[in-house]
Amino acid sequence: MGDDVLLRESVECPERFATLFDRHAVAVHRYLARRVGSAADDLLAETFLIAFRRRSAYRSQGVDPRAWLYGIATNVLHRQARQEERRYRMLARLAATTSDVTSSDDEAVERADAQALRQQLAVALARLKRGDRDVLLLTAWAGLSYAEIAAVLAIPVGTVRSRLNRARRLTRESLGSAMINEELL
Numbered sequence: 001m002g003d004d005v006l007l008r009e010s011v012e013c014p015e016r017f018a019t020l021f022d023r024h025a026v027a028v029h030r031y032l033a034r035r036v037g038s039a040a041d042d043l044l045a046e047t048f049l050i051a052f053r054r055r056s057a058y059r060s061q062g063v064d065p066r067a068w069l070y071g072i073a074t075n076v077l078h079r080q081a082r083q084e085e086r087r088y089r090m091l092a093r094l095a096a097t098t099s100d101v102t103s104s105d106d107e108a109v110e111r112a113d114a115q116a117l118r119q120q121l122a123v124a125l126a127r128l129k130r131g132d133r134d135v136l137l138l139t140a141w142a143g144l145s146y147a148e149i150a151a152v153l154a155i156p157v158g159t160v161r162s163r164l165n166r167a168r169r170l171t172r173e174s175l176g177s178a179m180i181n182e183e184l185l
Contacts, residue, residue, distance in 0.1 A: 003065035011056045021048055024066055028073050031142045035077055037087065043080065047073040063151040070142050071152025074134055088126035092119050124174030128167055135160055136167035
């Protein structure tokens, strides 16, 4: 049974909403965890509570319930924006001060490279405007299309494209010559 049908039926039969949770909670949690770490559990609960309360107001208008849930999750994240930005700054500082002791020189070099990239990425993400960061992470981590992102953030597709372009450019500039996955950025 499709998600649209389940969502509509859950208005009259609330236990149907549990199937939507079962289908999408892991992916939404993964998206939230990448954004805020251990706070993802609470934000996931808040996301699905809001979705449950607003399920009767859902209108697909080209957006499937999965994308709708990511939109709610992103809005929940906006309320956590200051904490998220502080977390990225803290990760950047922590990565700069942490050193691993390893038994192999090659392994030590690999860890140092990964740690440096993690620090640079955290700094780059912290420097992005919230709207640019949202579009970049919804693309890279949630795998949403431009149209889905536009719908869940209530912005035109052209704005999604320009924000993503700007976020990619600024992130590349921040990372400099570091090796990055071009598919994600």
